[in-house]
Amino acid sequence: MTTTANVPSWAGVIASISLVLIAAAVTWQQRLGITRELLIASVRAFVQLLAVGALLLFVFHLGLLAAFAWLAVMTVIGGVVAGRRARGLPDATRVAGVAIAVGTASTMGVLLVLQVISLKPEVVIPVGGMVISTAMTVTAVTLRRTRDAVSEQRAAVEARLSLGLTAREAFEPVRRASVRLALTPAIDTTKVVGLISLPGAMTGLILAGVEPLEAIRYQIVVMYMLLAAAALASLVSSRMAESALFDEGERLRQLVGASG
Amino acid sequence: MPPVDEPVVELFTLEHVVVELGGQRVVDGVTDHIHEGHATALVGPSGSGKTTVLRLLNRLVEPTEGRVLFRGRDVRELDVHDLRRRVGLLGQHPVMLTGTIGEEVRVGRTDLADDDVEGLLDRVALGHFPQDRPTAGLSGGEQQRLALARALAVEPEALLLDEPTSALDPASARSVDRVVRSLVQGGLSVVLVSHDRDRAASLADDALVLDRGRLVERGHPRAVRYLTERSEDL
Numbered sequence: 445m446t447t448t449a450n451v452p453s454w455a456g457v458i459a460s461i462s463l464v465l466i467a468a469a470v471t472w473q474q475r476l477g478i479t480r481e482l483l484i485a486s487v488r489a490f491v492q493l494l495a496v497g498a499l500l501l502f503v504f505h506l507g508l509l510a511a512f513a514w515l516a517v518m519t520v521i522g523g524v525v526a527g528r529r530a531r532g533l534p535d536a537t538r539v540a541g542v543a544i545a546v547g548t549a550s551t552m553g554v555l556l557v558l559q560v561i562s563l564k565p566e567v568v569i570p571v572g573g574m575v576i577s578t579a580m581t582v583t584a585v586t587l588r589r590t591r592d593a594v595s596e597q598r599a600a601v602e603a604r605l606s607l608g609l610t611a612r613e614a615f616e617p618v619r620r621a622s623v624r625l626a627l628t629p630a631i632d633t634t635k636v637v638g639l640i641s642l643p644g645a646m647t648g649l650i651l652a653g654v655e656p657l658e659a660i661r662y663q664i665v666v667m668y669m670l671l672a673a674a675a676l677a678s679l680v681s682s683r684m685a686e687s688a689l690f691d692e693g694e695r696l697r698q699l700v701g702a703s704g
Numbered sequence: 705m706p707p708v709d710e711p712v713v714e715l716f717t718l719e720h721v722v723v724e725l726g727g728q729r730v731v732d733g734v735t736d737h738i739h740e741g742h743a744t745a746l747v748g749p750s751g752s753g754k755t756t757v758l759r760l761l762n763r764l765v766e767p768t769e770g771r772v773l774f775r776g777r778d779v780r781e782l783d784v785h786d787l788r789r790r791v792g793l794l795g796q797h798p799v800m801l802t803g804t805i806g807e808e809v810r811v812g813r814t815d816l817a818d819d820d821v822e823g824l825l826d827r828v829a830l831g832h833f834p835q836d837r838p839t840a841g842l843s844g845g846e847q848q849r850l851a852l853a854r855a856l857a858v859e860p861e862a863l864l865l866d867e868p869t870s871a872l873d874p875a876s877a878r879s880v881d882r883v884v885r886s887l888v889q890g891g892l893s894v895v896l897v898s899h900d901r902d903r904a905a906s907l908a909d910d911a912l913v914l915d916r917g918r919l920v921e922r923g924h925p926r927a928v929r930y931l932t933e934r935s936e937d938l
Contacts (some may be wrong), residue, residue: 599799603851606762607812607858608789617801693763694784698725 504565511565515572519545522580528588532699534688540583547579547677551669578670579677585626586678590685593618601696613688623678630674711853713776715740715893724755730756732917743888745908746897752914754897762791774912792860796867798847806835808850812858824853828883832897845876905931
């Protein structure tokens with residue numbers, strides 16, 4: 445693969461290690477007790493990125509099928525991570541995995557079918573990665589908030605059930621609040637995009653030498669895709685969580701081990 | 705008014721009911737009836753399974769073994785929403801579900817006219833409040849009476865009360881008790897959980913005494929030892 449302009453050489457990377465040493469020196473001098481962790485994290489990041497770079501190179505050579513397999517693996521990992529955030533919620537990992545998959549597949553599917561983004565491994569993987577990561581965050585917040593609300597608002601949900609409302613009706617206020625909370629950061633980010641931060645895709649393209657007006661086209665598409673993926677993932681995860689939370693007698697289940 | 709069934713059919717019947725929650729046997733082989741038109745008190749020390757027995761009656765708890773019958777039919781055969789409309793429940797703490805008094809009464813019955821809401825508020829001694837008054841500003845006793853009106857709005861045949869006054873100050877508790885007493889006198893079947901023996905004795909026609917999940921006594925409150933002997937109080 446050819447190196448594009450504006451990318452640091454390996455010598456430059458080695459030089460940047462001095463920055464880690466500065467950070468380590470500060471934390472050590474201030475006796476923050478996190479110097480060791482900081483160094484380990486830096487080494488870890490180096491190794492991880494090196495491995496991912498090599499793996500991506502390999503996957504790009506293998507072709508599209510491998511790219512989609514890669515996304516599938518990322519989705520599973522995302523499901524496990526988001527599910528762990530909602531420990532205690534029945535079936536959390538599966539719920540999170542499906543929600544992330546639906547959010548990612550439907551938004552990317554639309555853009556691929558409309559040929560807005562091209563069907564190439566070097567496009568599918570990074571774009572898919574962004575979508576999965578957004579869907580994962582939103583799913584984690586949705587499920588975690590849902591789980592917490594189950595304990596906080598059990599009495600209210602049972603009061604509604606006791607009036608003969610269906611589980612869905614009784615849970616609706618909780619579900620809506622969770623989805624709203626989970627989507628607020630995505631909406632806020634969209635609001636201030638370009639004003640406060642230059643988002644990832646655009647930054648990357650500009651660094652790589654693409655004209656800003658071209659870079660923003662990509663960013664706009666990515667941003668809208670992330671919004672849709674977030675909304676879908678949150679919706680799917682909250683609905684699935686709701687189903688998992690009620691048993692066949694429309695009783696709100698007791699959560700076990702709902703800590704952390 | 706509930707329809708008058710054949711006299712032999714009891715309002716609720718518990719048949720060898722066992723409930724295990726989290727590996728613990730909370731209700732341990734309870735068999736008994738709860739009569740139509742009575743106020744039945746479930747009493748006993750804390751942890752005796754009173755609330756669990758109450759929640760069996762509107763299927764918020766499922767028996768691990770045995771059966772619960774409502775008017776002679778296994779509650780599992782009934783549509784659960786229908787059962788819960790026919791068997792209302794008022795919880796321990798006042799829980800407001802909406803913003804205003806009028807909305808609150810209508811949670812389970814969105815079709816109620818203003819006059820109907822007015823009538824319900826009168827029944828719970830809240831008739832002097834406007835319907836657009838925010839629920840947030842009400843006292844605990846007023847909120848609990850409003851929750852009672854909300855439960856009555858769906859016209860239940862029986863009302864389950866889970867220590868509805870235990871979280872209230874004495875004056876508020878009395879205001880709720882007065883409403884409950886008038887409902888009982890009006891012929892509504894009421895099942896009441898109470899740890900307060902005096903309250904149970906004064907409100908109920910029947911008392912079921914539970915201890916560690918077992919039914920240990922039952923009868924008229926004045927004849928039940930648990931309610932007449934006060935020596936072991938507290």
